Amino acid sequence: MKKLAIIGCGGIGSYHLGHFKQFTDIVELAGFCDLIPERAENFVKEAGSGKAFTNYIEMYDEIQPDMVFICIPPYCHGEIEFETIRRGIPFFVEKPLALDLDLARRIRDAAEAKNLITASGFQCRYSKLVEPNLKFCRENEIVFIDCTRIGGVPGVFWWKDKDLSGGQIVEQTIHQFDIIRYTFGEPEEVCTYGTRGFVKGIPDYNTDDCSVTIVKFKNGTIGTISTGDYATSGNSFDSKIIFSSRDKRAELKILGTFEVFGEKPAEPEGENGGFVIKGDGALGKAGGSIVYHEEGDAGILCDRTFIEAVISGDGSKVRSPYRDAFKSVAFTMACNESMATGKPVKVELE
Ligand SMILES: NC(=O)c1ccc[n+]([C@@H]2O[C@H](COP(=O)([O-])OP(=O)(O)OC[C@H]3O[C@@H](n4cnc5c(N)ncnc54)[C@H](O)[C@@H]3O)[C@@H](O)[C@H]2O)c1
CATH class of the missing domain: 3.30.360.10 (Dihydrodipicolinate Reductase; domain 2)
Incomplete structure (x- = not known):
């Protein structure tokens, strides 16, 4: 089964975790990372599986995730995405992607150069x-x-x-x-x-x-x-x-x-x-x-669509890949x- 990791175990992270618990038929909840250790540990308890980390590099080295949800505040983007891309890990990143359009452009282009499946947190696109x-x-x-x-x-x-x-x-x-x-x-x-x-x-x-x-x-x-x-x-x-x-x-x-x-x-x-x-x-x-x-629940559909895309290798059903999300930013x-x-x-x- 493919392994899922999450970086950022705060408010929106827990929204996604609520969805992931319904996806254990298709994905293993393997790694949880937050700078605040208790947050990551609480996610492990809530998920009933996986391991808590305070450093995402250590998490990547140990867990070797197949996909990651990046749920950090707007001012924290950059280094995490570039390392994720360097390792070839498909990623879902919360809006607003970054606060510097040039940085977001470089992340977009680097992810595309590696043909990575990407998605962003515009769940309203999955509304009926x-x-x-x-x-x-x-x-x-x-x-x-x-x-x-x-x-x-x-x-x-x-x-x-x-x-x-x-x-x-x-x-x-x-x-x-x-x-x-x-x-x-x-x-x-x-x-x-x-x-x-x-x-x-x-x-x-x-x-x-x-x-x-x-x-x-x-x-x-x-x-x-x-x-x-x-x-x-x-x-x-x-x-x-x-x-x-x-x-x-x-x-x-x-x-x-x-x-x-x-x-x-x-x-x-x-x-x-x-x-x-x-x-x-x-x-x-x-x-x-x-x-x-x-x-139905657009948020569940949004997350599941990305996870299924990574499993199948076909990103065509993702409604908000990084390139498109960039335009809204x-x-x-x-x-x-x-x-x-x-x-x-x-x-x-x-
Ligand atoms: N899609 C939506 O509807 C929606 C809703 C709410 C928030 N968001 C977005 O989600 C993002 C996060 O918002 P939030 O409310 O969860 O914030 P938050 O402050 O509650 O949580 C962010 C977490 O990221 C952690 N973090 C920061 N840098 C880190 C790093 N380098 N490594 C590991 N952990 C790190 C923080 O310690 C914190 O626990 C924001 O960009 C926000 O816009 C999206």
Whole structure:
């Protein structure tokens, strides 16, 4: 049986471990590495197999894994990937891959030079809602995309420092940027404004509270992506992506629902229904909607797809290999650059 190892036994590592425990029919849970020994030891206990390490080189030497999940914070990438590639080990790496695009480029090219199967942590691509979303974007000419994700500040120490996490767009709402790319298409240019000073009571907080990005897509569609981490209660939480065409609109709540408005005929109209002032260009009552609900667990499917790819040697079903994940990181990094310079920035996807 192929041997699996994990580097980084923190929050997202334990999410993956929860999945791995369901895959013991196809893979041996062999090695767990974290700089904090108790974290790796707890993973061994939880897995019921394998050995704990604090040094990944020692783990690689002793375990000789066939695949590895790299689940370390954004500022820690580089050396681990290059050593993994040097040894020819296929790897799954958590988003956002790295905080330096040149570094990510070199990792991408080195992995491809060795023909390694790679994957990244964009599990939303494995949602059952992706299929109707793709169909909607294929069959309708999308004029405008409007995305909002307002949440809170994650608890990990490195998150509040933009130099360590990449900030709220790169680290957190990159899932939204990624799913827009995957289901709709590629960005060409972004212009982002951010704000600070609204998150209170977190010592040394040093990143943006909220940002608004205007995106010009390659096909001429425009969009806005508004994301924030200032929310302290569910009342301010919001998360949705609207894809709007001339006669229909779809609303995606990632891993929740995909609702298409305008597929069904409208209810009969009252005399002035839908108009603000008759004749001002506002439209009458919209058609009814069709709702698709999420089924299954996209995270499990994401991890299993990579593991099965390594076992079979066929990486074609992996929906987010390193090369593609790089493009989502580049999309978000362009927003950071625009925020820093106050200028529109072209997205360098290659
Ligand atoms: N895909 C998702 O939805 C999702 C969700 C949460 C987090 N993440 C990503 O996962 C990554 C990790 O986030 P987290 O919340 O698990 O962070 P965390 O701080 O909880 O865990 C990271 C762990 O990595 C360990 N580590 C760091 N450098 C190491 C090294 N050289 N060798 C061994 N261990 C090392 C740390 O000690 C820590 O235990 C981030 O990039 C984050 O963006 C992805």
